[in-house]
Amino acid sequence: MREKTFLLALLVLFGLTLLMFVDVLFTSKEVILSQLGTDLSSQFVYWREFGFSQLGQGNLALWNPHIFSGMPYFGGFQSALLYPPNWVYLVLPLAKAINVSIALHVFLAGLFIYLWTFHRGLHPAACLLSSILFMFSGPYFLHVSAGHLPNLCAMVWAPLLFLAIDGLLQERSFTWCLMGMFAITMQILAGHPQYVFYTAIAAGLYSGLRLIRARERPRLVLGLGSMYVGAAALAAIIHKFGVSVDFLRKFRAESVFRCDYKASKLVEPNRDEARAPSGNSSARRGLYICVGAGSQGTVRWDTDGASVMRRAFVRDKTMPGAPRCDEKFPEPGHRF
Numbered sequence: 001m002r003e004k005t006f007l008l009a010l011l012v013l014f015g016l017t018l019l020m021f022v023d024v025l026f027t028s029k030e031v032i033l034s035q036l037g038t039d040l041s042s043q044f045v046y047w048r049e050f051g052f053s054q055l056g057q058g059n060l061a062l063w064n065p066h067i068f069s070g071m072p073y074f075g076g077f078q079s080a081l082l083y084p085p086n087w088v089y090l091v092l093p094l095a096k097a098i099n100v101s102i103a104l105h106v107f108l109a110g111l112f113i114y115l116w117t118f119h120r121g122l123h124p125a126a127c128l129l130s131s132i133l134f135m136f137s138g139p140y141f142l143h144v145s146a147g148h149l150p151n152l153c154a155m156v157w158a159p160l161l162f163l164a165i166d167g168l169l170q171e172r173s174f175t176w177c178l179m180g181m182f183a184i185t186m187q188i189l190a191g192h193p194q195y196v197f198y199t200a201i202a203a204g205l206y207s208g209l210r211l212i213r214a215r216e217r218p219r220l221v222l223g224l225g226s227m228y229v230g231a232a233a234l235a236a237i238i239h240k241f242g243v244s245v246d247f248l249r250k251f252r253a254e255s256v257f258r259c260d261y262k263a264s265k266l267v268e269p270n271r272d273e274a275r276a277p278s279g280n281s282s283a284r285r286g287l288y289i290c291v292g293a294g295s296q297g298t299v300r301w302d303t304d305g306a307s308v309m310r311r312a313f314v315r316d317k318t319m320p321g322a323p324r325c326d327e328k329f330p331e332p333g334h335r336f
Helices: 002-025 039-056 084-090 094-119 124-135 138-146 149-155 158-171 174-189 193-211 217-250
Strands: 281-284 287-292 295-301 307-314
Touching: 002 094, 002 124, 039 084, 039 094, 039 149, 084 094, 094 124, 094 138, 094 149, 094 158, 124 138, 138 149, 149 193, 158 174, 158 193, 158 217, 174 193, 174 217, 193 217
Parallel strands: none
Antiparallel strands: 281 287, 287 295, 295 307
């Protein structure tokens, strides 16, 4: 009976999600949910296209050269390259992937609320009502209109964490700890650290209230704490693994570039004569930044050793010896 009830609720939630988004999920037009001029149309469309187009070519985009003089991309949480549900961007066109991602997380929001409330002993009808209310509530659903993709992705994992907390307090099983670790890890990878912080505060208060009447409190506190410690460690391992794989793939790029202050542009020297420039400079495999003589330039090269000028500009053209570098941008789809 319980399985049939759950299956019925699942179909209702899926049907409501489909009914809400059917006009954008099953259309041949390039239509994207959210209003024009919001974060989605002005930011996340380009970020998702850039990051996952590079990931689809086997390149983990650590750096975004298109913003100002460049800025970290993978290191910024909102890139969300390693968030598993976002891998839909690798198999679907951009507009379709965005719409599917939004619809999927709206459905997950209702599903996780249903599981949590059902575990707390509510009537199935009450569980279903609470799920629908959360799916289409103002604090959650209005992020669709605003185009807040990371918010939509991060918020849905909070109910699953609360389910894990209740389960641990009732059954003392390590399985619930693993579920909590999974929920927090997914929330971290989703790309909005503020909601990780908000959820941690709410989970701490909720756990404290539940522990008032609980037995074996030290053991329970250890189990609850292990959820966040384990999730933080797991998220760090996943990020480190992604960077390590990308580094090993690019390891054969052995070219070294230098900035010749007597020349008018950045040049590639002979490998035997390669040397770092004098002055305030730093060089790393895969990224070279030269600061000196009033100029700054950044150069990246691909695995074939071909130099690619990303951005370079002269801050003070009157300074003697300052190299002049034209600003060049890669063609769409170029590997970074």
